[in-house]
Amino acid sequence: MTSRSLGIVFALAGFSGAAIAAEPEFSADRIRAHVSFLADDLLEGREAGTRGHGIAASYIASQFTLLGVRPAGQNGGYFFTVDLLESSLTGPAPTLTVTTGRGTQTLKHRGNALVRGSIAAGAVNLSAPLVFVGFGMTDAALGYDDYKGLDVRGKIAVALYGSPKGIDSEVGAHLQHEQFRAAAEHGAVAMIYVLTRASAQAFPWQQLLDVQSDETTTWVQRDGTPFDPSHGLKAAAIVDSTAAEFLFSGAPKPLARLLDEADQAGGRPQGFELRGTAKINVATKVRRFSSPDVVGVIEGSDPKLKSEYVVLMGHADHIGIKKDGTGDRINNGALDNAAGTATLIEVARALAVASERPRRSVLIVANTAEEKGLLGAESFASAPTVPIDRMVAAIDLDMPMLLYDFTDVVAYGATHSTLKDVFEKTASAMGITLSPDPMPEQAVFVRSDHYTMVKQGVPAVMLATGMANGGDKAWATYLSSHYHRPSDDLSLPIVWNAGAKFAEFNYRVVRALADADGRPQWYAKDYFGDLFAPKAAKASR
Ligand SMILES: [Zn+2]
Numbered sequence: 001m002t003s004r005s006l007g008i009v010f011a012l013a014g015f016s017g018a019a020i021a022a023e024p025e026f027s028a029d030r031i032r033a034h035v036s037f038l039a040d041d042l043l044e045g046r047e048a049g050t051r052g053h054g055i056a057a058s059y060i061a062s063q064f065t066l067l068g069v070r071p072a073g074q075n076g077g078y079f080f081t082v083d084l085l086e087s088s089l090t091g092p093a094p095t096l097t098v099t100t101g102r103g104t105q106t107l108k109h110r111g112n113a114l115v116r117g118s119i120a121a122g123a124v125n126l127s128a129p130l131v132f133v134g135f136g137m138t139d140a141a142l143g144y145d146d147y148k149g150l151d152v153r154g155k156i157a158v159a160l161y162g163s164p165k166g167i168d169s170e171v172g173a174h175l176q177h178e179q180f181r182a183a184a185e186h187g188a189v190a191m192i193y194v195l196t197r198a199s200a201q202a203f204p205w206q207q208l209l210d211v212q213s214d215e216t217t218t219w220v221q222r223d224g225t226p227f228d229p230s231h232g233l234k235a236a237a238i239v240d241s242t243a244a245e246f247l248f249s250g251a252p253k254p255l256a257r258l259l260d261e262a263d264q265a266g267g268r269p270q271g272f273e274l275r276g277t278a279k280i281n282v283a284t285k286v287r288r289f290s291s292p293d294v295v296g297v298i299e300g301s302d303p304k305l306k307s308e309y310v311v312l313m314g315h316a317d318h319i320g321i322k323k324d325g326t327g328d329r330i331n332n333g334a335l336d337n338a339a340g341t342a343t344l345i346e347v348a349r350a351l352a353v354a355s356e357r358p359r360r361s362v363l364i365v366a367n368t369a370e371e372k373g374l375l376g377a378e379s380f381a382s383a384p385t386v387p388i389d390r391m392v393a394a395i396d397l398d399m400p401m402l403l404y405d406f407t408d409v410v411a412y413g414a415t416h417s418t419l420k421d422v423f424e425k426t427a428s429a430m431g432i433t434l435s436p437d438p439m440p441e442q443a444v445f446v447r448s449d450h451y452t453m454v455k456q457g458v459p460a461v462m463l464a465t466g467m468a469n470g471g472d473k474a475w476a477t478y479l480s481s482h483y484h485r486p487s488d489d490l491s492l493p494i495v496w497n498a499g500a501k502f503a504e505f506n507y508r509v510v511r512a513l514a515d516a517d518g519r520p521q522w523y524a525k526d527y528f529g530d531l532f533a534p535k536a537a538k539a540s541r
Helices: 003-015 028-038 051-067 169-177 179-185 197-202 205-211 241-247 255-262 334-353 375-382 419-429 450-454 471-481 496-515 527-532
Strands: 079-089 095-100 103-108 113-116 122-132 156-161 190-195 215-219 235-239 272-298 309-315 361-367 391-397 408-412 433-435 460-465
Touching: 028 051, 028 334, 028 496, 051 272, 051 334, 051 361, 079 375, 095 113, 095 241, 103 241, 113 272, 122 190, 156 179, 156 272, 169 179, 169 527, 179 190, 190 197, 190 241, 190 272, 197 255, 215 375, 235 241, 235 272, 241 255, 241 272, 272 334, 272 375, 309 334, 309 375, 309 496, 334 361, 334 391, 334 496, 361 375, 361 496, 375 450, 391 450, 391 496, 408 419, 419 433, 419 460, 419 496, 450 460, 460 496
Parallel strands: 122 156, 156 190, 190 235, 309 361, 309 391, 391 460, 408 433
Antiparallel strands: 079 215, 079 272, 095 103, 095 272, 113 235, 122 272, 272 361, 408 460
8 A cells, every 4th residue: 555545544534533433243144154163063062072062162263363363261372271070970870778767768869869979989888867957058148057056067968959939049049059068068978959849840850850960070170179069078869759758757847847838938947857867879980071161352452441351251062962862963052052152253253343442351252061060161260361350241142042033132140230231221222122030030140151250259141132022932932842952953943133133232232341431340238249249349229
């Protein structure tokens, strides 16, 4: 280019900068292209640790290179290695043998009980007295101490599976997650779950057996030790209602009364010693493997703010190939979550081509092993490649329902922080609405990758399309017929324009967060903000 033409361009830019600084466009075709590749049968369902997921990760890294998104993984590359450990059953089928005043019953694994060993390899043969611990929850903020007055040291804690009725569902799900930790901290050696009436209704026994696999996978910490999701408990089991009845034989209070109590709003049955013992026999073997998160960064333009990051993430892995059955066994995961991954790439593209770069940097993370328990995200959040306190907000894209032209979005968890305002304003600027959580009982806030950021104190949400304009029907059909099944593939009537619109919405939210003077804040007196970011400045509601 000659200096003259440069001069002309310069003059034009000065004259009508707004016209030249065109906003990025979002393309349905590009979304379709990414989803078509990622959900192809050749990728075999993208299970973490398999070749199929490895190809997906390489594809994403390659797209980042094409777009000029800089590597932000380990060792100057795009990959962040997540070391994983899978514990699976070995040897004879596990058993749970219960002895009470009424005699002895041996419950078989996958009969009236589901039995789990620890994440360490080896055989567990333990026998111990039983103590009922109610919901087995301890929480200073709520004043819960279900272990008060109970001695569970060296014993098996018998806890209700679920959370107290009427408690905020997200807080309840969080506390349910912490049940093992509470039991272990009080010295219990194992845990047996008994279903409440509500949980028995939500998870019919056969369905529970179907969805629970015999493998437990965890992530390996930087020091080489696997994170123990059971916090040192040696075994755990969940029993059906007949077995539960037997467990409570001769108890100071009959099980039916305890279940009645738990069925009342706020009901938290008190614990007591049971009149029996249980023996758990289970053997496990372990396998170590690894799988990469893919991490890229679009550097911010503001000399000061560019050291802060808005995090946009989504999981690229899925559940792989179905073990049994005939016909199509490849779980392609077109919507779960090739669609979210495609959105990540399209938003990264928009940020990279925008005439004005965002003021803060934007970190794009395609997580692995979400389907195995948020493991890629957990591993990254525990030792991220940029300082955690520089991450101002995180948005997770998981399973955007692109089967209709959405007119509303749901930001799960947005009510806990000022992120809500940003989503509300951005939505209204695009002529769509931000709807409240349509299924609070599902506690989505604590069930996807963004929660690993919340636990590190970062305000975060999971963003999905809403229930308006046919969304309710699309969601219901998808969840009942296609979720985690081979039919979540390109035969679904995917509305690609909705994908482009979803990418644009995400881009605008990321821009708003990246360009704002201040960073988002947890609301004052919010349960999660107080728990995970006690020292951070809070906003008033
Ligand atoms: Zn999934």
